[in-house]
Amino acid sequence: MSEKIRRIAHLDMDAFYASVELLRYPQLQGLPVVIGGGRRSVDETIDPAQERPLHKIPISEFPLLKDYTGRGVITTATYAARQFGIGSAMGLMKAAKLCPQALMLPVDFAQYRKYSKAFKTVITDIAPLMEDRGVDEVYIDFTDVPGGQREGGRVLARLIQKTIFEATGLTCSVGVAPNKLLAKMASEFNKPKGIAVIYAEDLQSRIWPLACRKINGIGPKADEKLRQLGIQTIGELAQKELHWLIEHFGPSTGAWMHRAANGQDDRPVVLESEPVSISRETTFERDLHAVRDKAELGAIFTRLCEQVAADLQRKGYVGKTIGIKLRYSDFRSVTRDLTGPSHTDNAQTIRHSAGLCLKRVPLKQALRLLGVRVGSLLTVNNARAVERLRTDDNLHDTMGQLF
DNA sequence: TCTGGGGTCCTAGGACCC
DNA sequence: TCTGGGGTCCTAGGACCC
Numbered sequence: 001m002s003e004k005i006r007r008i009a010h011l012d013m014d015a016f017y018a019s020v021e022l023l024r025y026p027q028l029q030g031l032p033v034v035i036g037g038g039r040r041s042v043d044e045t046i047d048p049a050q051e052r053p054l055h056k057i058p059i060s061e062f063p064l065l066k067d068y069t070g071r072g073v074i075t076t077a078t079y080a081a082r083q084f085g086i087g088s089a090m091g092l093m094k095a096a097k098l099c100p101q102a103l104m105l106p107v108d109f110a111q112y113r114k115y116s117k118a119f120k121t122v123i124t125d126i127a128p129l130m131e132d133r134g135v136d137e138v139y140i141d142f143t144d145v146p147g148g149q150r151e152g153g154r155v156l157a158r159l160i161q162k163t164i165f166e167a168t169g170l171t172c173s174v175g176v177a178p179n180k181l182l183a184k185m186a187s188e189f190n191k192p193k194g195i196a197v198i199y200a201e202d203l204q205s206r207i208w209p210l211a212c213r214k215i216n217g218i219g220p221k222a223d224e225k226l227r228q229l230g231i232q233t234i235g236e237l238a239q240k241e242l243h244w245l246i247e248h249f250g251p252s253t254g255a256w257m258h259r260a261a262n263g264q265d266d267r268p269v270v271l272e273s274e275p276v277s278i279s280r281e282t283t284f285e286r287d288l289h290a291v292r293d294k295a296e297l298g299a300i301f302t303r304l305c306e307q308v309a310a311d312l313q314r315k316g317y318v319g320k321t322i323g324i325k326l327r328y329s330d331f332r333s334v335t336r337d338l339t340g341p342s343h344t345d346n347a348q349t350i351r352h353s354a355g356l357c358l359k360r361v362p363l364k365q366a367l368r369l370l371g372v373r374v375g376s377l378l379t380v381n382n383a384r385a386v387e388r389l390r391t392d393d394n395l396h397d398t399m400g401q402l403f
Numbered sequence: 404t405c406t407g408g409g410g411t412c413c414t415a416g417g418a419c420c421c
Numbered sequence: 422t423c424t425g426g427g428g429t430c431c432t433a434g435g436a437c438c439c
Contacts, residue, residue: 036407073407088439091405107407134410134439219437252413281408321431331406335433371408 007142007153008269009127009176010183011160013119014192016136017076019170020115021105024054025062032081032102034065037072037092059103066100068092071283075107079192112136119164119172126160131269137187139180141269152176152197161195181265182207184216203263208235215260222253237261274377278317279325280307281371287329290363297370304372305354309347312374318343318383319374322353326361327369336360339376343383350374 013019017035022028074095077086084099095102116135124130127148129141140160142148148156153176164172175186177198185207189196198206212234213223229248231237237245238261246254259265282304288297312318323337336357344350354372378386 069404071405071407073405075407089406093404094406096404136439217437221436250414276411277409279409283407323432333434337432339431369407 004143004149006178007148007176008178008180008183009140009142009153009157009160009174010180010187011123011138011140011157011172011174012187012191013136014171014173015076015078015082016115016170017107017112018078018081020112021108022078023169024111025057025105026055027057027059028062028078028103030080031059031078032084032086032099033078033105034074034081034086034092034095034102035077035105035107036075037068037070037104037106062103062105064100065092065096065102065104068096068104070285077102115168115170118168119170122164122167123160126163127156129269129271131271139183139269142176152199154195154197157195157197161193179263179265180267180269181216181260182263185210185214188214200263204235207263208233208238210234212237212261215257217256217260222249225249234261274379275315275317276377277321277373277375278308278311278315278319278377279323279371279373280304280311281325281369283327283369284367287366287368289366297367300370301354301358301372302351304370305351306347308372308374309345309350312345312377316380317377318345318380319377320344321375322350322357323373323375324354324357324361325369325371325373326367329366329368331368333369334361337373337375342387343376343378345374345380 018033021033021035070092072092074086074088074090074092076088077095081099081102084102086095086098086102112135120130120132120138123138123140127140127142127145129144131139133139142153142156145156147159150156157174157176161172161174164170171193173187173191173194173196175183175189175196175198177183177186178200182198182203186196186198187194189206211223211232212218212226213220215234218226225248226232226237231240237257240258240261242255242258245258248254249257282300284300290297320341320343321337321339323335325333325335327333338353338357340349340353350372
């Protein structure tokens with residue numbers, strides 16, 4: 001028997017939100033469709049009477065991207081819409097110029113979460129070591145799964161793809177590689193419905209020609225700085241000495257870049273993790289002024305606190321760092337936070353602390369966004385245990401003083 | 404007609420403690 | 422009197438990701 005090698009898969013659903021919408025509205029198959037914008041429900045947008053099955057709604061009744069007015073970005077676009085240059089995170093107004101005839105649908109997170117759960121269940125039934133990376137992607141450890149080594153993982157990847165499609169009607173792309181970093185890059189190679197298998201020895205031929213930006217963790221800023229230094233591809237990055245990278249990017253980022261460019265990554269697949277913070281934020285329909293729109297702003301602020309509190313309670317967490325975020329009309333943003341003496345999930349307590357934070361921020365300029373965050377989270381159970389320990393400590397200190 | 408919402412992690416300075 | 426060194430917590434901002 002040959003030596004077993006680590007095989008990690010990255011699975012990414014193809015245009016996930018848009019594909020879920022196409023299951024509901026198959027008549028839109030092949031058309032440019034974008035998801036994003038308003039908070040309106042599908043029912044009020046498209047079929048207020050709800051007299052027809054959704055798949056019978058004529059295409060002419062769907063709202064057009066060009067008719068949309070207001071703020072917001074594209075969350076996902078169908079492949080037909082991407083042909084026009086539309087992509088995720090693009091402003092809706094810019095997208096409307098590129099493809100005015102695109103149809104537009106509002107986001108429906110409840111529906112996407114339902115399909116997210118369904119495809120993840122398919123995966124864990126086949127390969128139990130799965131790391132959740134959000135609603136539409138996961139890492140899977142193929143190393144010890146029966147068949148996980150055949151053709152470097154290709155056979156198992158194909159089985160998972162097929163089973164997900166049978167269960168949900170959705171397609172996905174999979175990259176399989178010796179580690180997460182390479183698997184993530186590989187899953188993009190043959191999108192959509194693609195499989196790409198990478199071996200350690202493929203580094204120079206298949207990874208080094210790629211742009212640095214393809215490394216998960218190198219964003220627009222780092223990419224721009226690399227360009228300034230004359231580095232465009234991962235191969236060029238790999239040629240740089242470790243000490244040179246550390247000089248320009250610091251010991252942590254520099255060392256990480258050096259390893260990444262050489263295809264090295266030993267991060268494990270993490271099955272469970274606890275959240276660090278829970279937050280709610282909202283961008284206003286129009287900019288609001290702290291004085292002129294005091295009442296409206298106050299109501300929104302209180303509602304955000306109530307929503308965060310409800311999220312905490314529903315998920316069973318309490319936090320002791322309460323923070324706010326705001327964004328001015330010129331898009332600058334500031335944050336303030338305050339760590340309290342004990343953990344809470346109470347809306348009034350959060351509202352009070354958040355109010356104190358708000359007082360520490362300049363409010364001359366109009367605002368476009370307000371957010372409330374609770375951090376330093378503990379599960380309700382752990383918080384109780386910590387509280388008991390603290391009480392014991394106090395008792396211990398008291399005893400110490402007495403004797 | 405610019406630029407959502409929910410996250411994580413890192414850095415860096417200051418406070419405070421030993 | 423002129424001054425260490427480490428560890429941890431808190432706060433603010435920023436990069437990055439989905």
